[in-house]
Amino acid sequence: MSKHITMKDIAEKVGVSTVTVSKALNDKEGVGGELKQKIKAVAMELGYRLNTAAKSMREGLTYNIGVVIPERFTGPDQSFYLRVYQEIAKALESHGYYGILHILSSSDEQELQLPRVYYDRKVDGIILLGQISKPYIELMNSTRTPILFLDFYDDHSDIDAVVTDNFYGAYEMTNYLIRLGHRNIAFVGSIHSTSSIQDRFLGYYKSLLEHRIPLRQEWVLHDRDEHGTLIDIAMPAELPTAFVCNCDQVAYLVVQQLKNNGLRIPEDCSVVGFDNDIYATLTDPHLTTVEVDIEQLAQSSTQTMLGKIASPDLRHGRIVVPGKIIYRDSVRELL
Amino acid sequence: MSKHITMKDIAEKVGVSTVTVSKALNDKEGVGGELKQKIKAVAMELGYRLNTAAKSMREGLTYNIGVVIPERFTGPDQSFYLRVYQEIAKALESHGYYGILHILSSSDEQELQLPRVYYDRKVDGIILLGQISKPYIELMNSTRTPILFLDFYDDHSDIDAVVTDNFYGAYEMTNYLIRLGHRNIAFVGSIHSTSSIQDRFLGYYKSLLEHRIPLRQEWVLHDRDEHGTLIDIAMPAELPTAFVCNCDQVAYLVVQQLKNNGLRIPEDCSVVGFDNDIYATLTDPHLTTVEVDIEQLAQSSTQTMLGKIASPDLRHGRIVVPGKIIYRDSVRELL
DNA sequence: CTGAAAGCGCTTACAG
């Protein structure tokens, strides 16, 4: 193996000290303009690459951020969080940081085992992507490592979170349906399952309230069991004219089920989703849905995390990233 | 911020030197059994965590592996490589290593810009996941960083690669169809697009050859343009009784197209896929397909990479991971 | 079995 080039090599070649090389390469004050150019040129010529480990030790920063996703959100048919991770990795890189992914196994979550990145002191902070058990949140919170929740939050008011505006997205979507003449509108989603679903439900409910449409409990449909596993949806005896589904995958299943019952979408029944993921265009007809702004989610969480590392005591609160309705073909206007 | 605990803190508390602490914590020789236990107990009590940066600098290893995926393989509807990455991250962690994901933008690929992880000396080796342009391969190869191809290979006989056994998988699948009485079998996939598709085609062809079934060029169908974008498939005038598709997504599209032409699957026409990804069970009927063993792919590539880091001059060659036929409902027996 | 010394490559005060 050819030895790595260090600042010392550059210093010797140029005939200055390593201190000066360090200053020049980092654009710090205290080096003459001409000398600085010279040093940079020689660095380039020699193929110098910074030894990050040395810098890390010196500064006490790893320039890594851990991204922890509970494994139940990473099945073969759930790529959403992996896509978020991908965007986070990109966003971090543009700030000179790197992401390290950790899939948290369900057993580690139950047994309150912290991710290895923590014990190896591999990261300067941890982004928790996807709702996790309360005891685990407590545990993470007790580590004094900067923590950020992404795509969920709970009653830990002392932890910062970045979330999609689930509430407002579902509210706007329901308003849209009502504007088209719908008044019999169901919500599909188990409202005690995750805070996302709960907030989407509340947005739907607010829209009903504002329009003085009573909430009918038999039109709030369960879509998953207590483990989060999707279950068959029990259709109500009296059918609504529209279904607000808590996500595209469930909307896809609802459409299938309605079709099996001989109904046409959207002629007989309108169905809307949330997320604008692969299921939105896999459904026939393509779903009207709310697009989650993954890129913005990634950027906000990256910036917030870097801010927390720089000033650990600064509070950021709950940062809400708005979504956007994508109009497609699964909704019909009622006359 | 509370100061971090170091080996020195442990050493002082126990009344020994940091050398002894280091030996004890790393299970190295030269520490008495009882003392070792004592040291470990105190480390635990104090909540000691290794400073990886210091270890890294000392040993010249980052304990990180870069995983580079060209961005064209990471669209919203392509989660396969992200899932492979996820498994690699897991496999690496069990070896005390971590993965750092880098999505290679198409412009960086064209302009031969190496990933930042390289310049920041963030990784001990790079796994290239997904076919990449030849000039870029040359470039990577010139860096003297250990490189491993994953899920593709080309004529660089001096680079190691881990691939799914595309050839054998398609060969077995075609054999299966022939065993069921099919003799008019088409292949769907642009055979100059990627080496995976090419190898799957060759496996299909070998099966035909062995059974003395002539290859009909009009039954080798294009499915994507030169950019890899999927295109409408031009069905041949005379229809075969079975389609061997190069991947599940394309099988899904073929099924749709055949259905639109009024054909029933599998009664009128059999269709098989490859990958066993989300499209396999999204298709109606569910696809008979070849499952790619993602976990094994991840483990083999991780082990090979760690082997290369330990012994840079050792050659590993092309490591082939077998797939497995998953029998479902898209194939019918011809009598 | 235990420890003093040296060094990995960098950056931050501080002195000139």
Next chain:
DNA sequence: CTGAAAGCGCTTACAG
């Protein structure tokens, strides 16, 4: 504007 000194936390010879 430039550089000598010190130190980040660890581990590897080496000496006792």
